[in-house]
Amino acid sequence: MIVPCSGIGKTYGTVSREAAFEVIEDLRPGSTQLVALSLLVLGDEEARAAVGTSPTVTIDGCKLGCAEKMVRESGGGIYRSFAVLDTYRRHRDLKPDGIAELNEGGLQLAHALADEVVATVDDLLAGDEAVPHA
């Protein structure tokens, strides 16, 4: 399960959303599913069942960590948490801008983050016990 924050106040939120879409639509369409954070927090049974039974990866925009925090509080087991800000620190040349529409730097950053998420998804699918959990 992939849970992005999709925050609307900063460009990071849009990067989190774009990265999540890239994972579930392009990179690992058959083995990942997106869960809307607000449905989960508001008690949607399907959303809660999804994060309760499947390993979950959260993608937050910034270090406020809303998705990570709320998935934990909703009883979900987080396999790994990502923050766009951390990915940006590893790719300083990909400066994102824009909330409604990402600039080229933002799209590239989302792509880099999606690759990082996919590496974790592949570890999960391979059943690699050595991969550290968040």
Added chain:
Amino acid sequence: MPELPNRKVGIVACSGEELAEGTVTRLAALRVLHDMRPSETVTICLPLFLAGGEGDRAFARFYPTIAVDGCEKRCAARATEQFSGKPAAGVVVSDLVREHGLGQPEGARRLNASGQQAVVVTAERVAGLVDELLGAKWDRRTGSLVKSEVTPELEPATPSDDPPQAGCACGSAIPVQKVDVDGRTVSLVALPLIFERFHQAGKAPGADVADELLGMVKVYNDVPAGADEAYLAALAHEYAAFCGEQEAPR
């Protein structure tokens, strides 16, 4: 000179990723916030709101908020009601699509043409609601708009109804002052700042000034129709006391 808070409207969009309508809410909200009504609106970030963002929750408690939802699950509206108060207005994209006979929005990641049309229609609806809300009065206690032709009963506000001075439990620092209006205790938002502004402008207590004070108080508070005289008397009394305290030798 202290500044009074400008009256603004909060916009909270569901931004749901599972349906294209969620993306419509996001883009429509951003269009209103950044292009159509930038000085009248404030973003309420839903994930931050859910996670306990004190500023966002406090804002939605004191100012009218429009929930923009993609579907009938109405996450934005429900979250606002659960953590702050009932939204002043709500828009559901799927309803608007039906209403306007638009094609089905598709593409949560990249909207199709119907989705783009839905963004325009939704943004226009939300902008219209912003205009309505800024022209009407929002009753925080009942969670409803009070139009000028409605005459609600003058009800006493118990001390627990409203937060005390700056630094209330919700985290808001919006100043509130309790005054006696015709034997009843009423909490008036922004009154301390209003008094400060008037005093610093050199306005001495008097009937004309009381009229002006009432006009300013009505921007931030609901004053029931028919209660103007009682409020005028109360404000005149309180303002005179305030000025006396400011001018008393220290």
Added chain:
Amino acid sequence: MPSYLETTVDKFIFRVATDRHYSPEGVWALAEGDRIRIGLTDFLQQLNGDVAFAEVKPEGTLLGPGDEVALIETIKTNVGVPSPVGGTVAEVNPAMELSPEAINQDPYGEGWLALIDAPDWTTDRDALLDPEAYFELMTSQAEEESKKL
């Protein structure tokens, strides 16, 4: 734990700690014995956004009041931070290397930038604002910012 002066502009809450002094640029200075701890105010960190990188001048750097003591890169902008005091950088917050987001999360605590040996603290302090004066300045700056759209 210090107490705070607090104001709200729109949905933003800004706090000013009451136990330290402030430069008009929004840098705080807290005397701790012979040394002065410095950092960004809550207003400045909110204004500039999430900190991605914080480069603080290394230990041993000699500074005059107003000299750049750090360069903060956020998603929005690059901010040169002027030192509120003169002296020598005695210690740099190790969190600035890997977790500069501490500036956003706890600007008056864990988000400190540096400790400065400030031999002329008494003189430097006279040029700074007390909490109430900074609070007034900050409030007007915050209100001006909210009008810019």
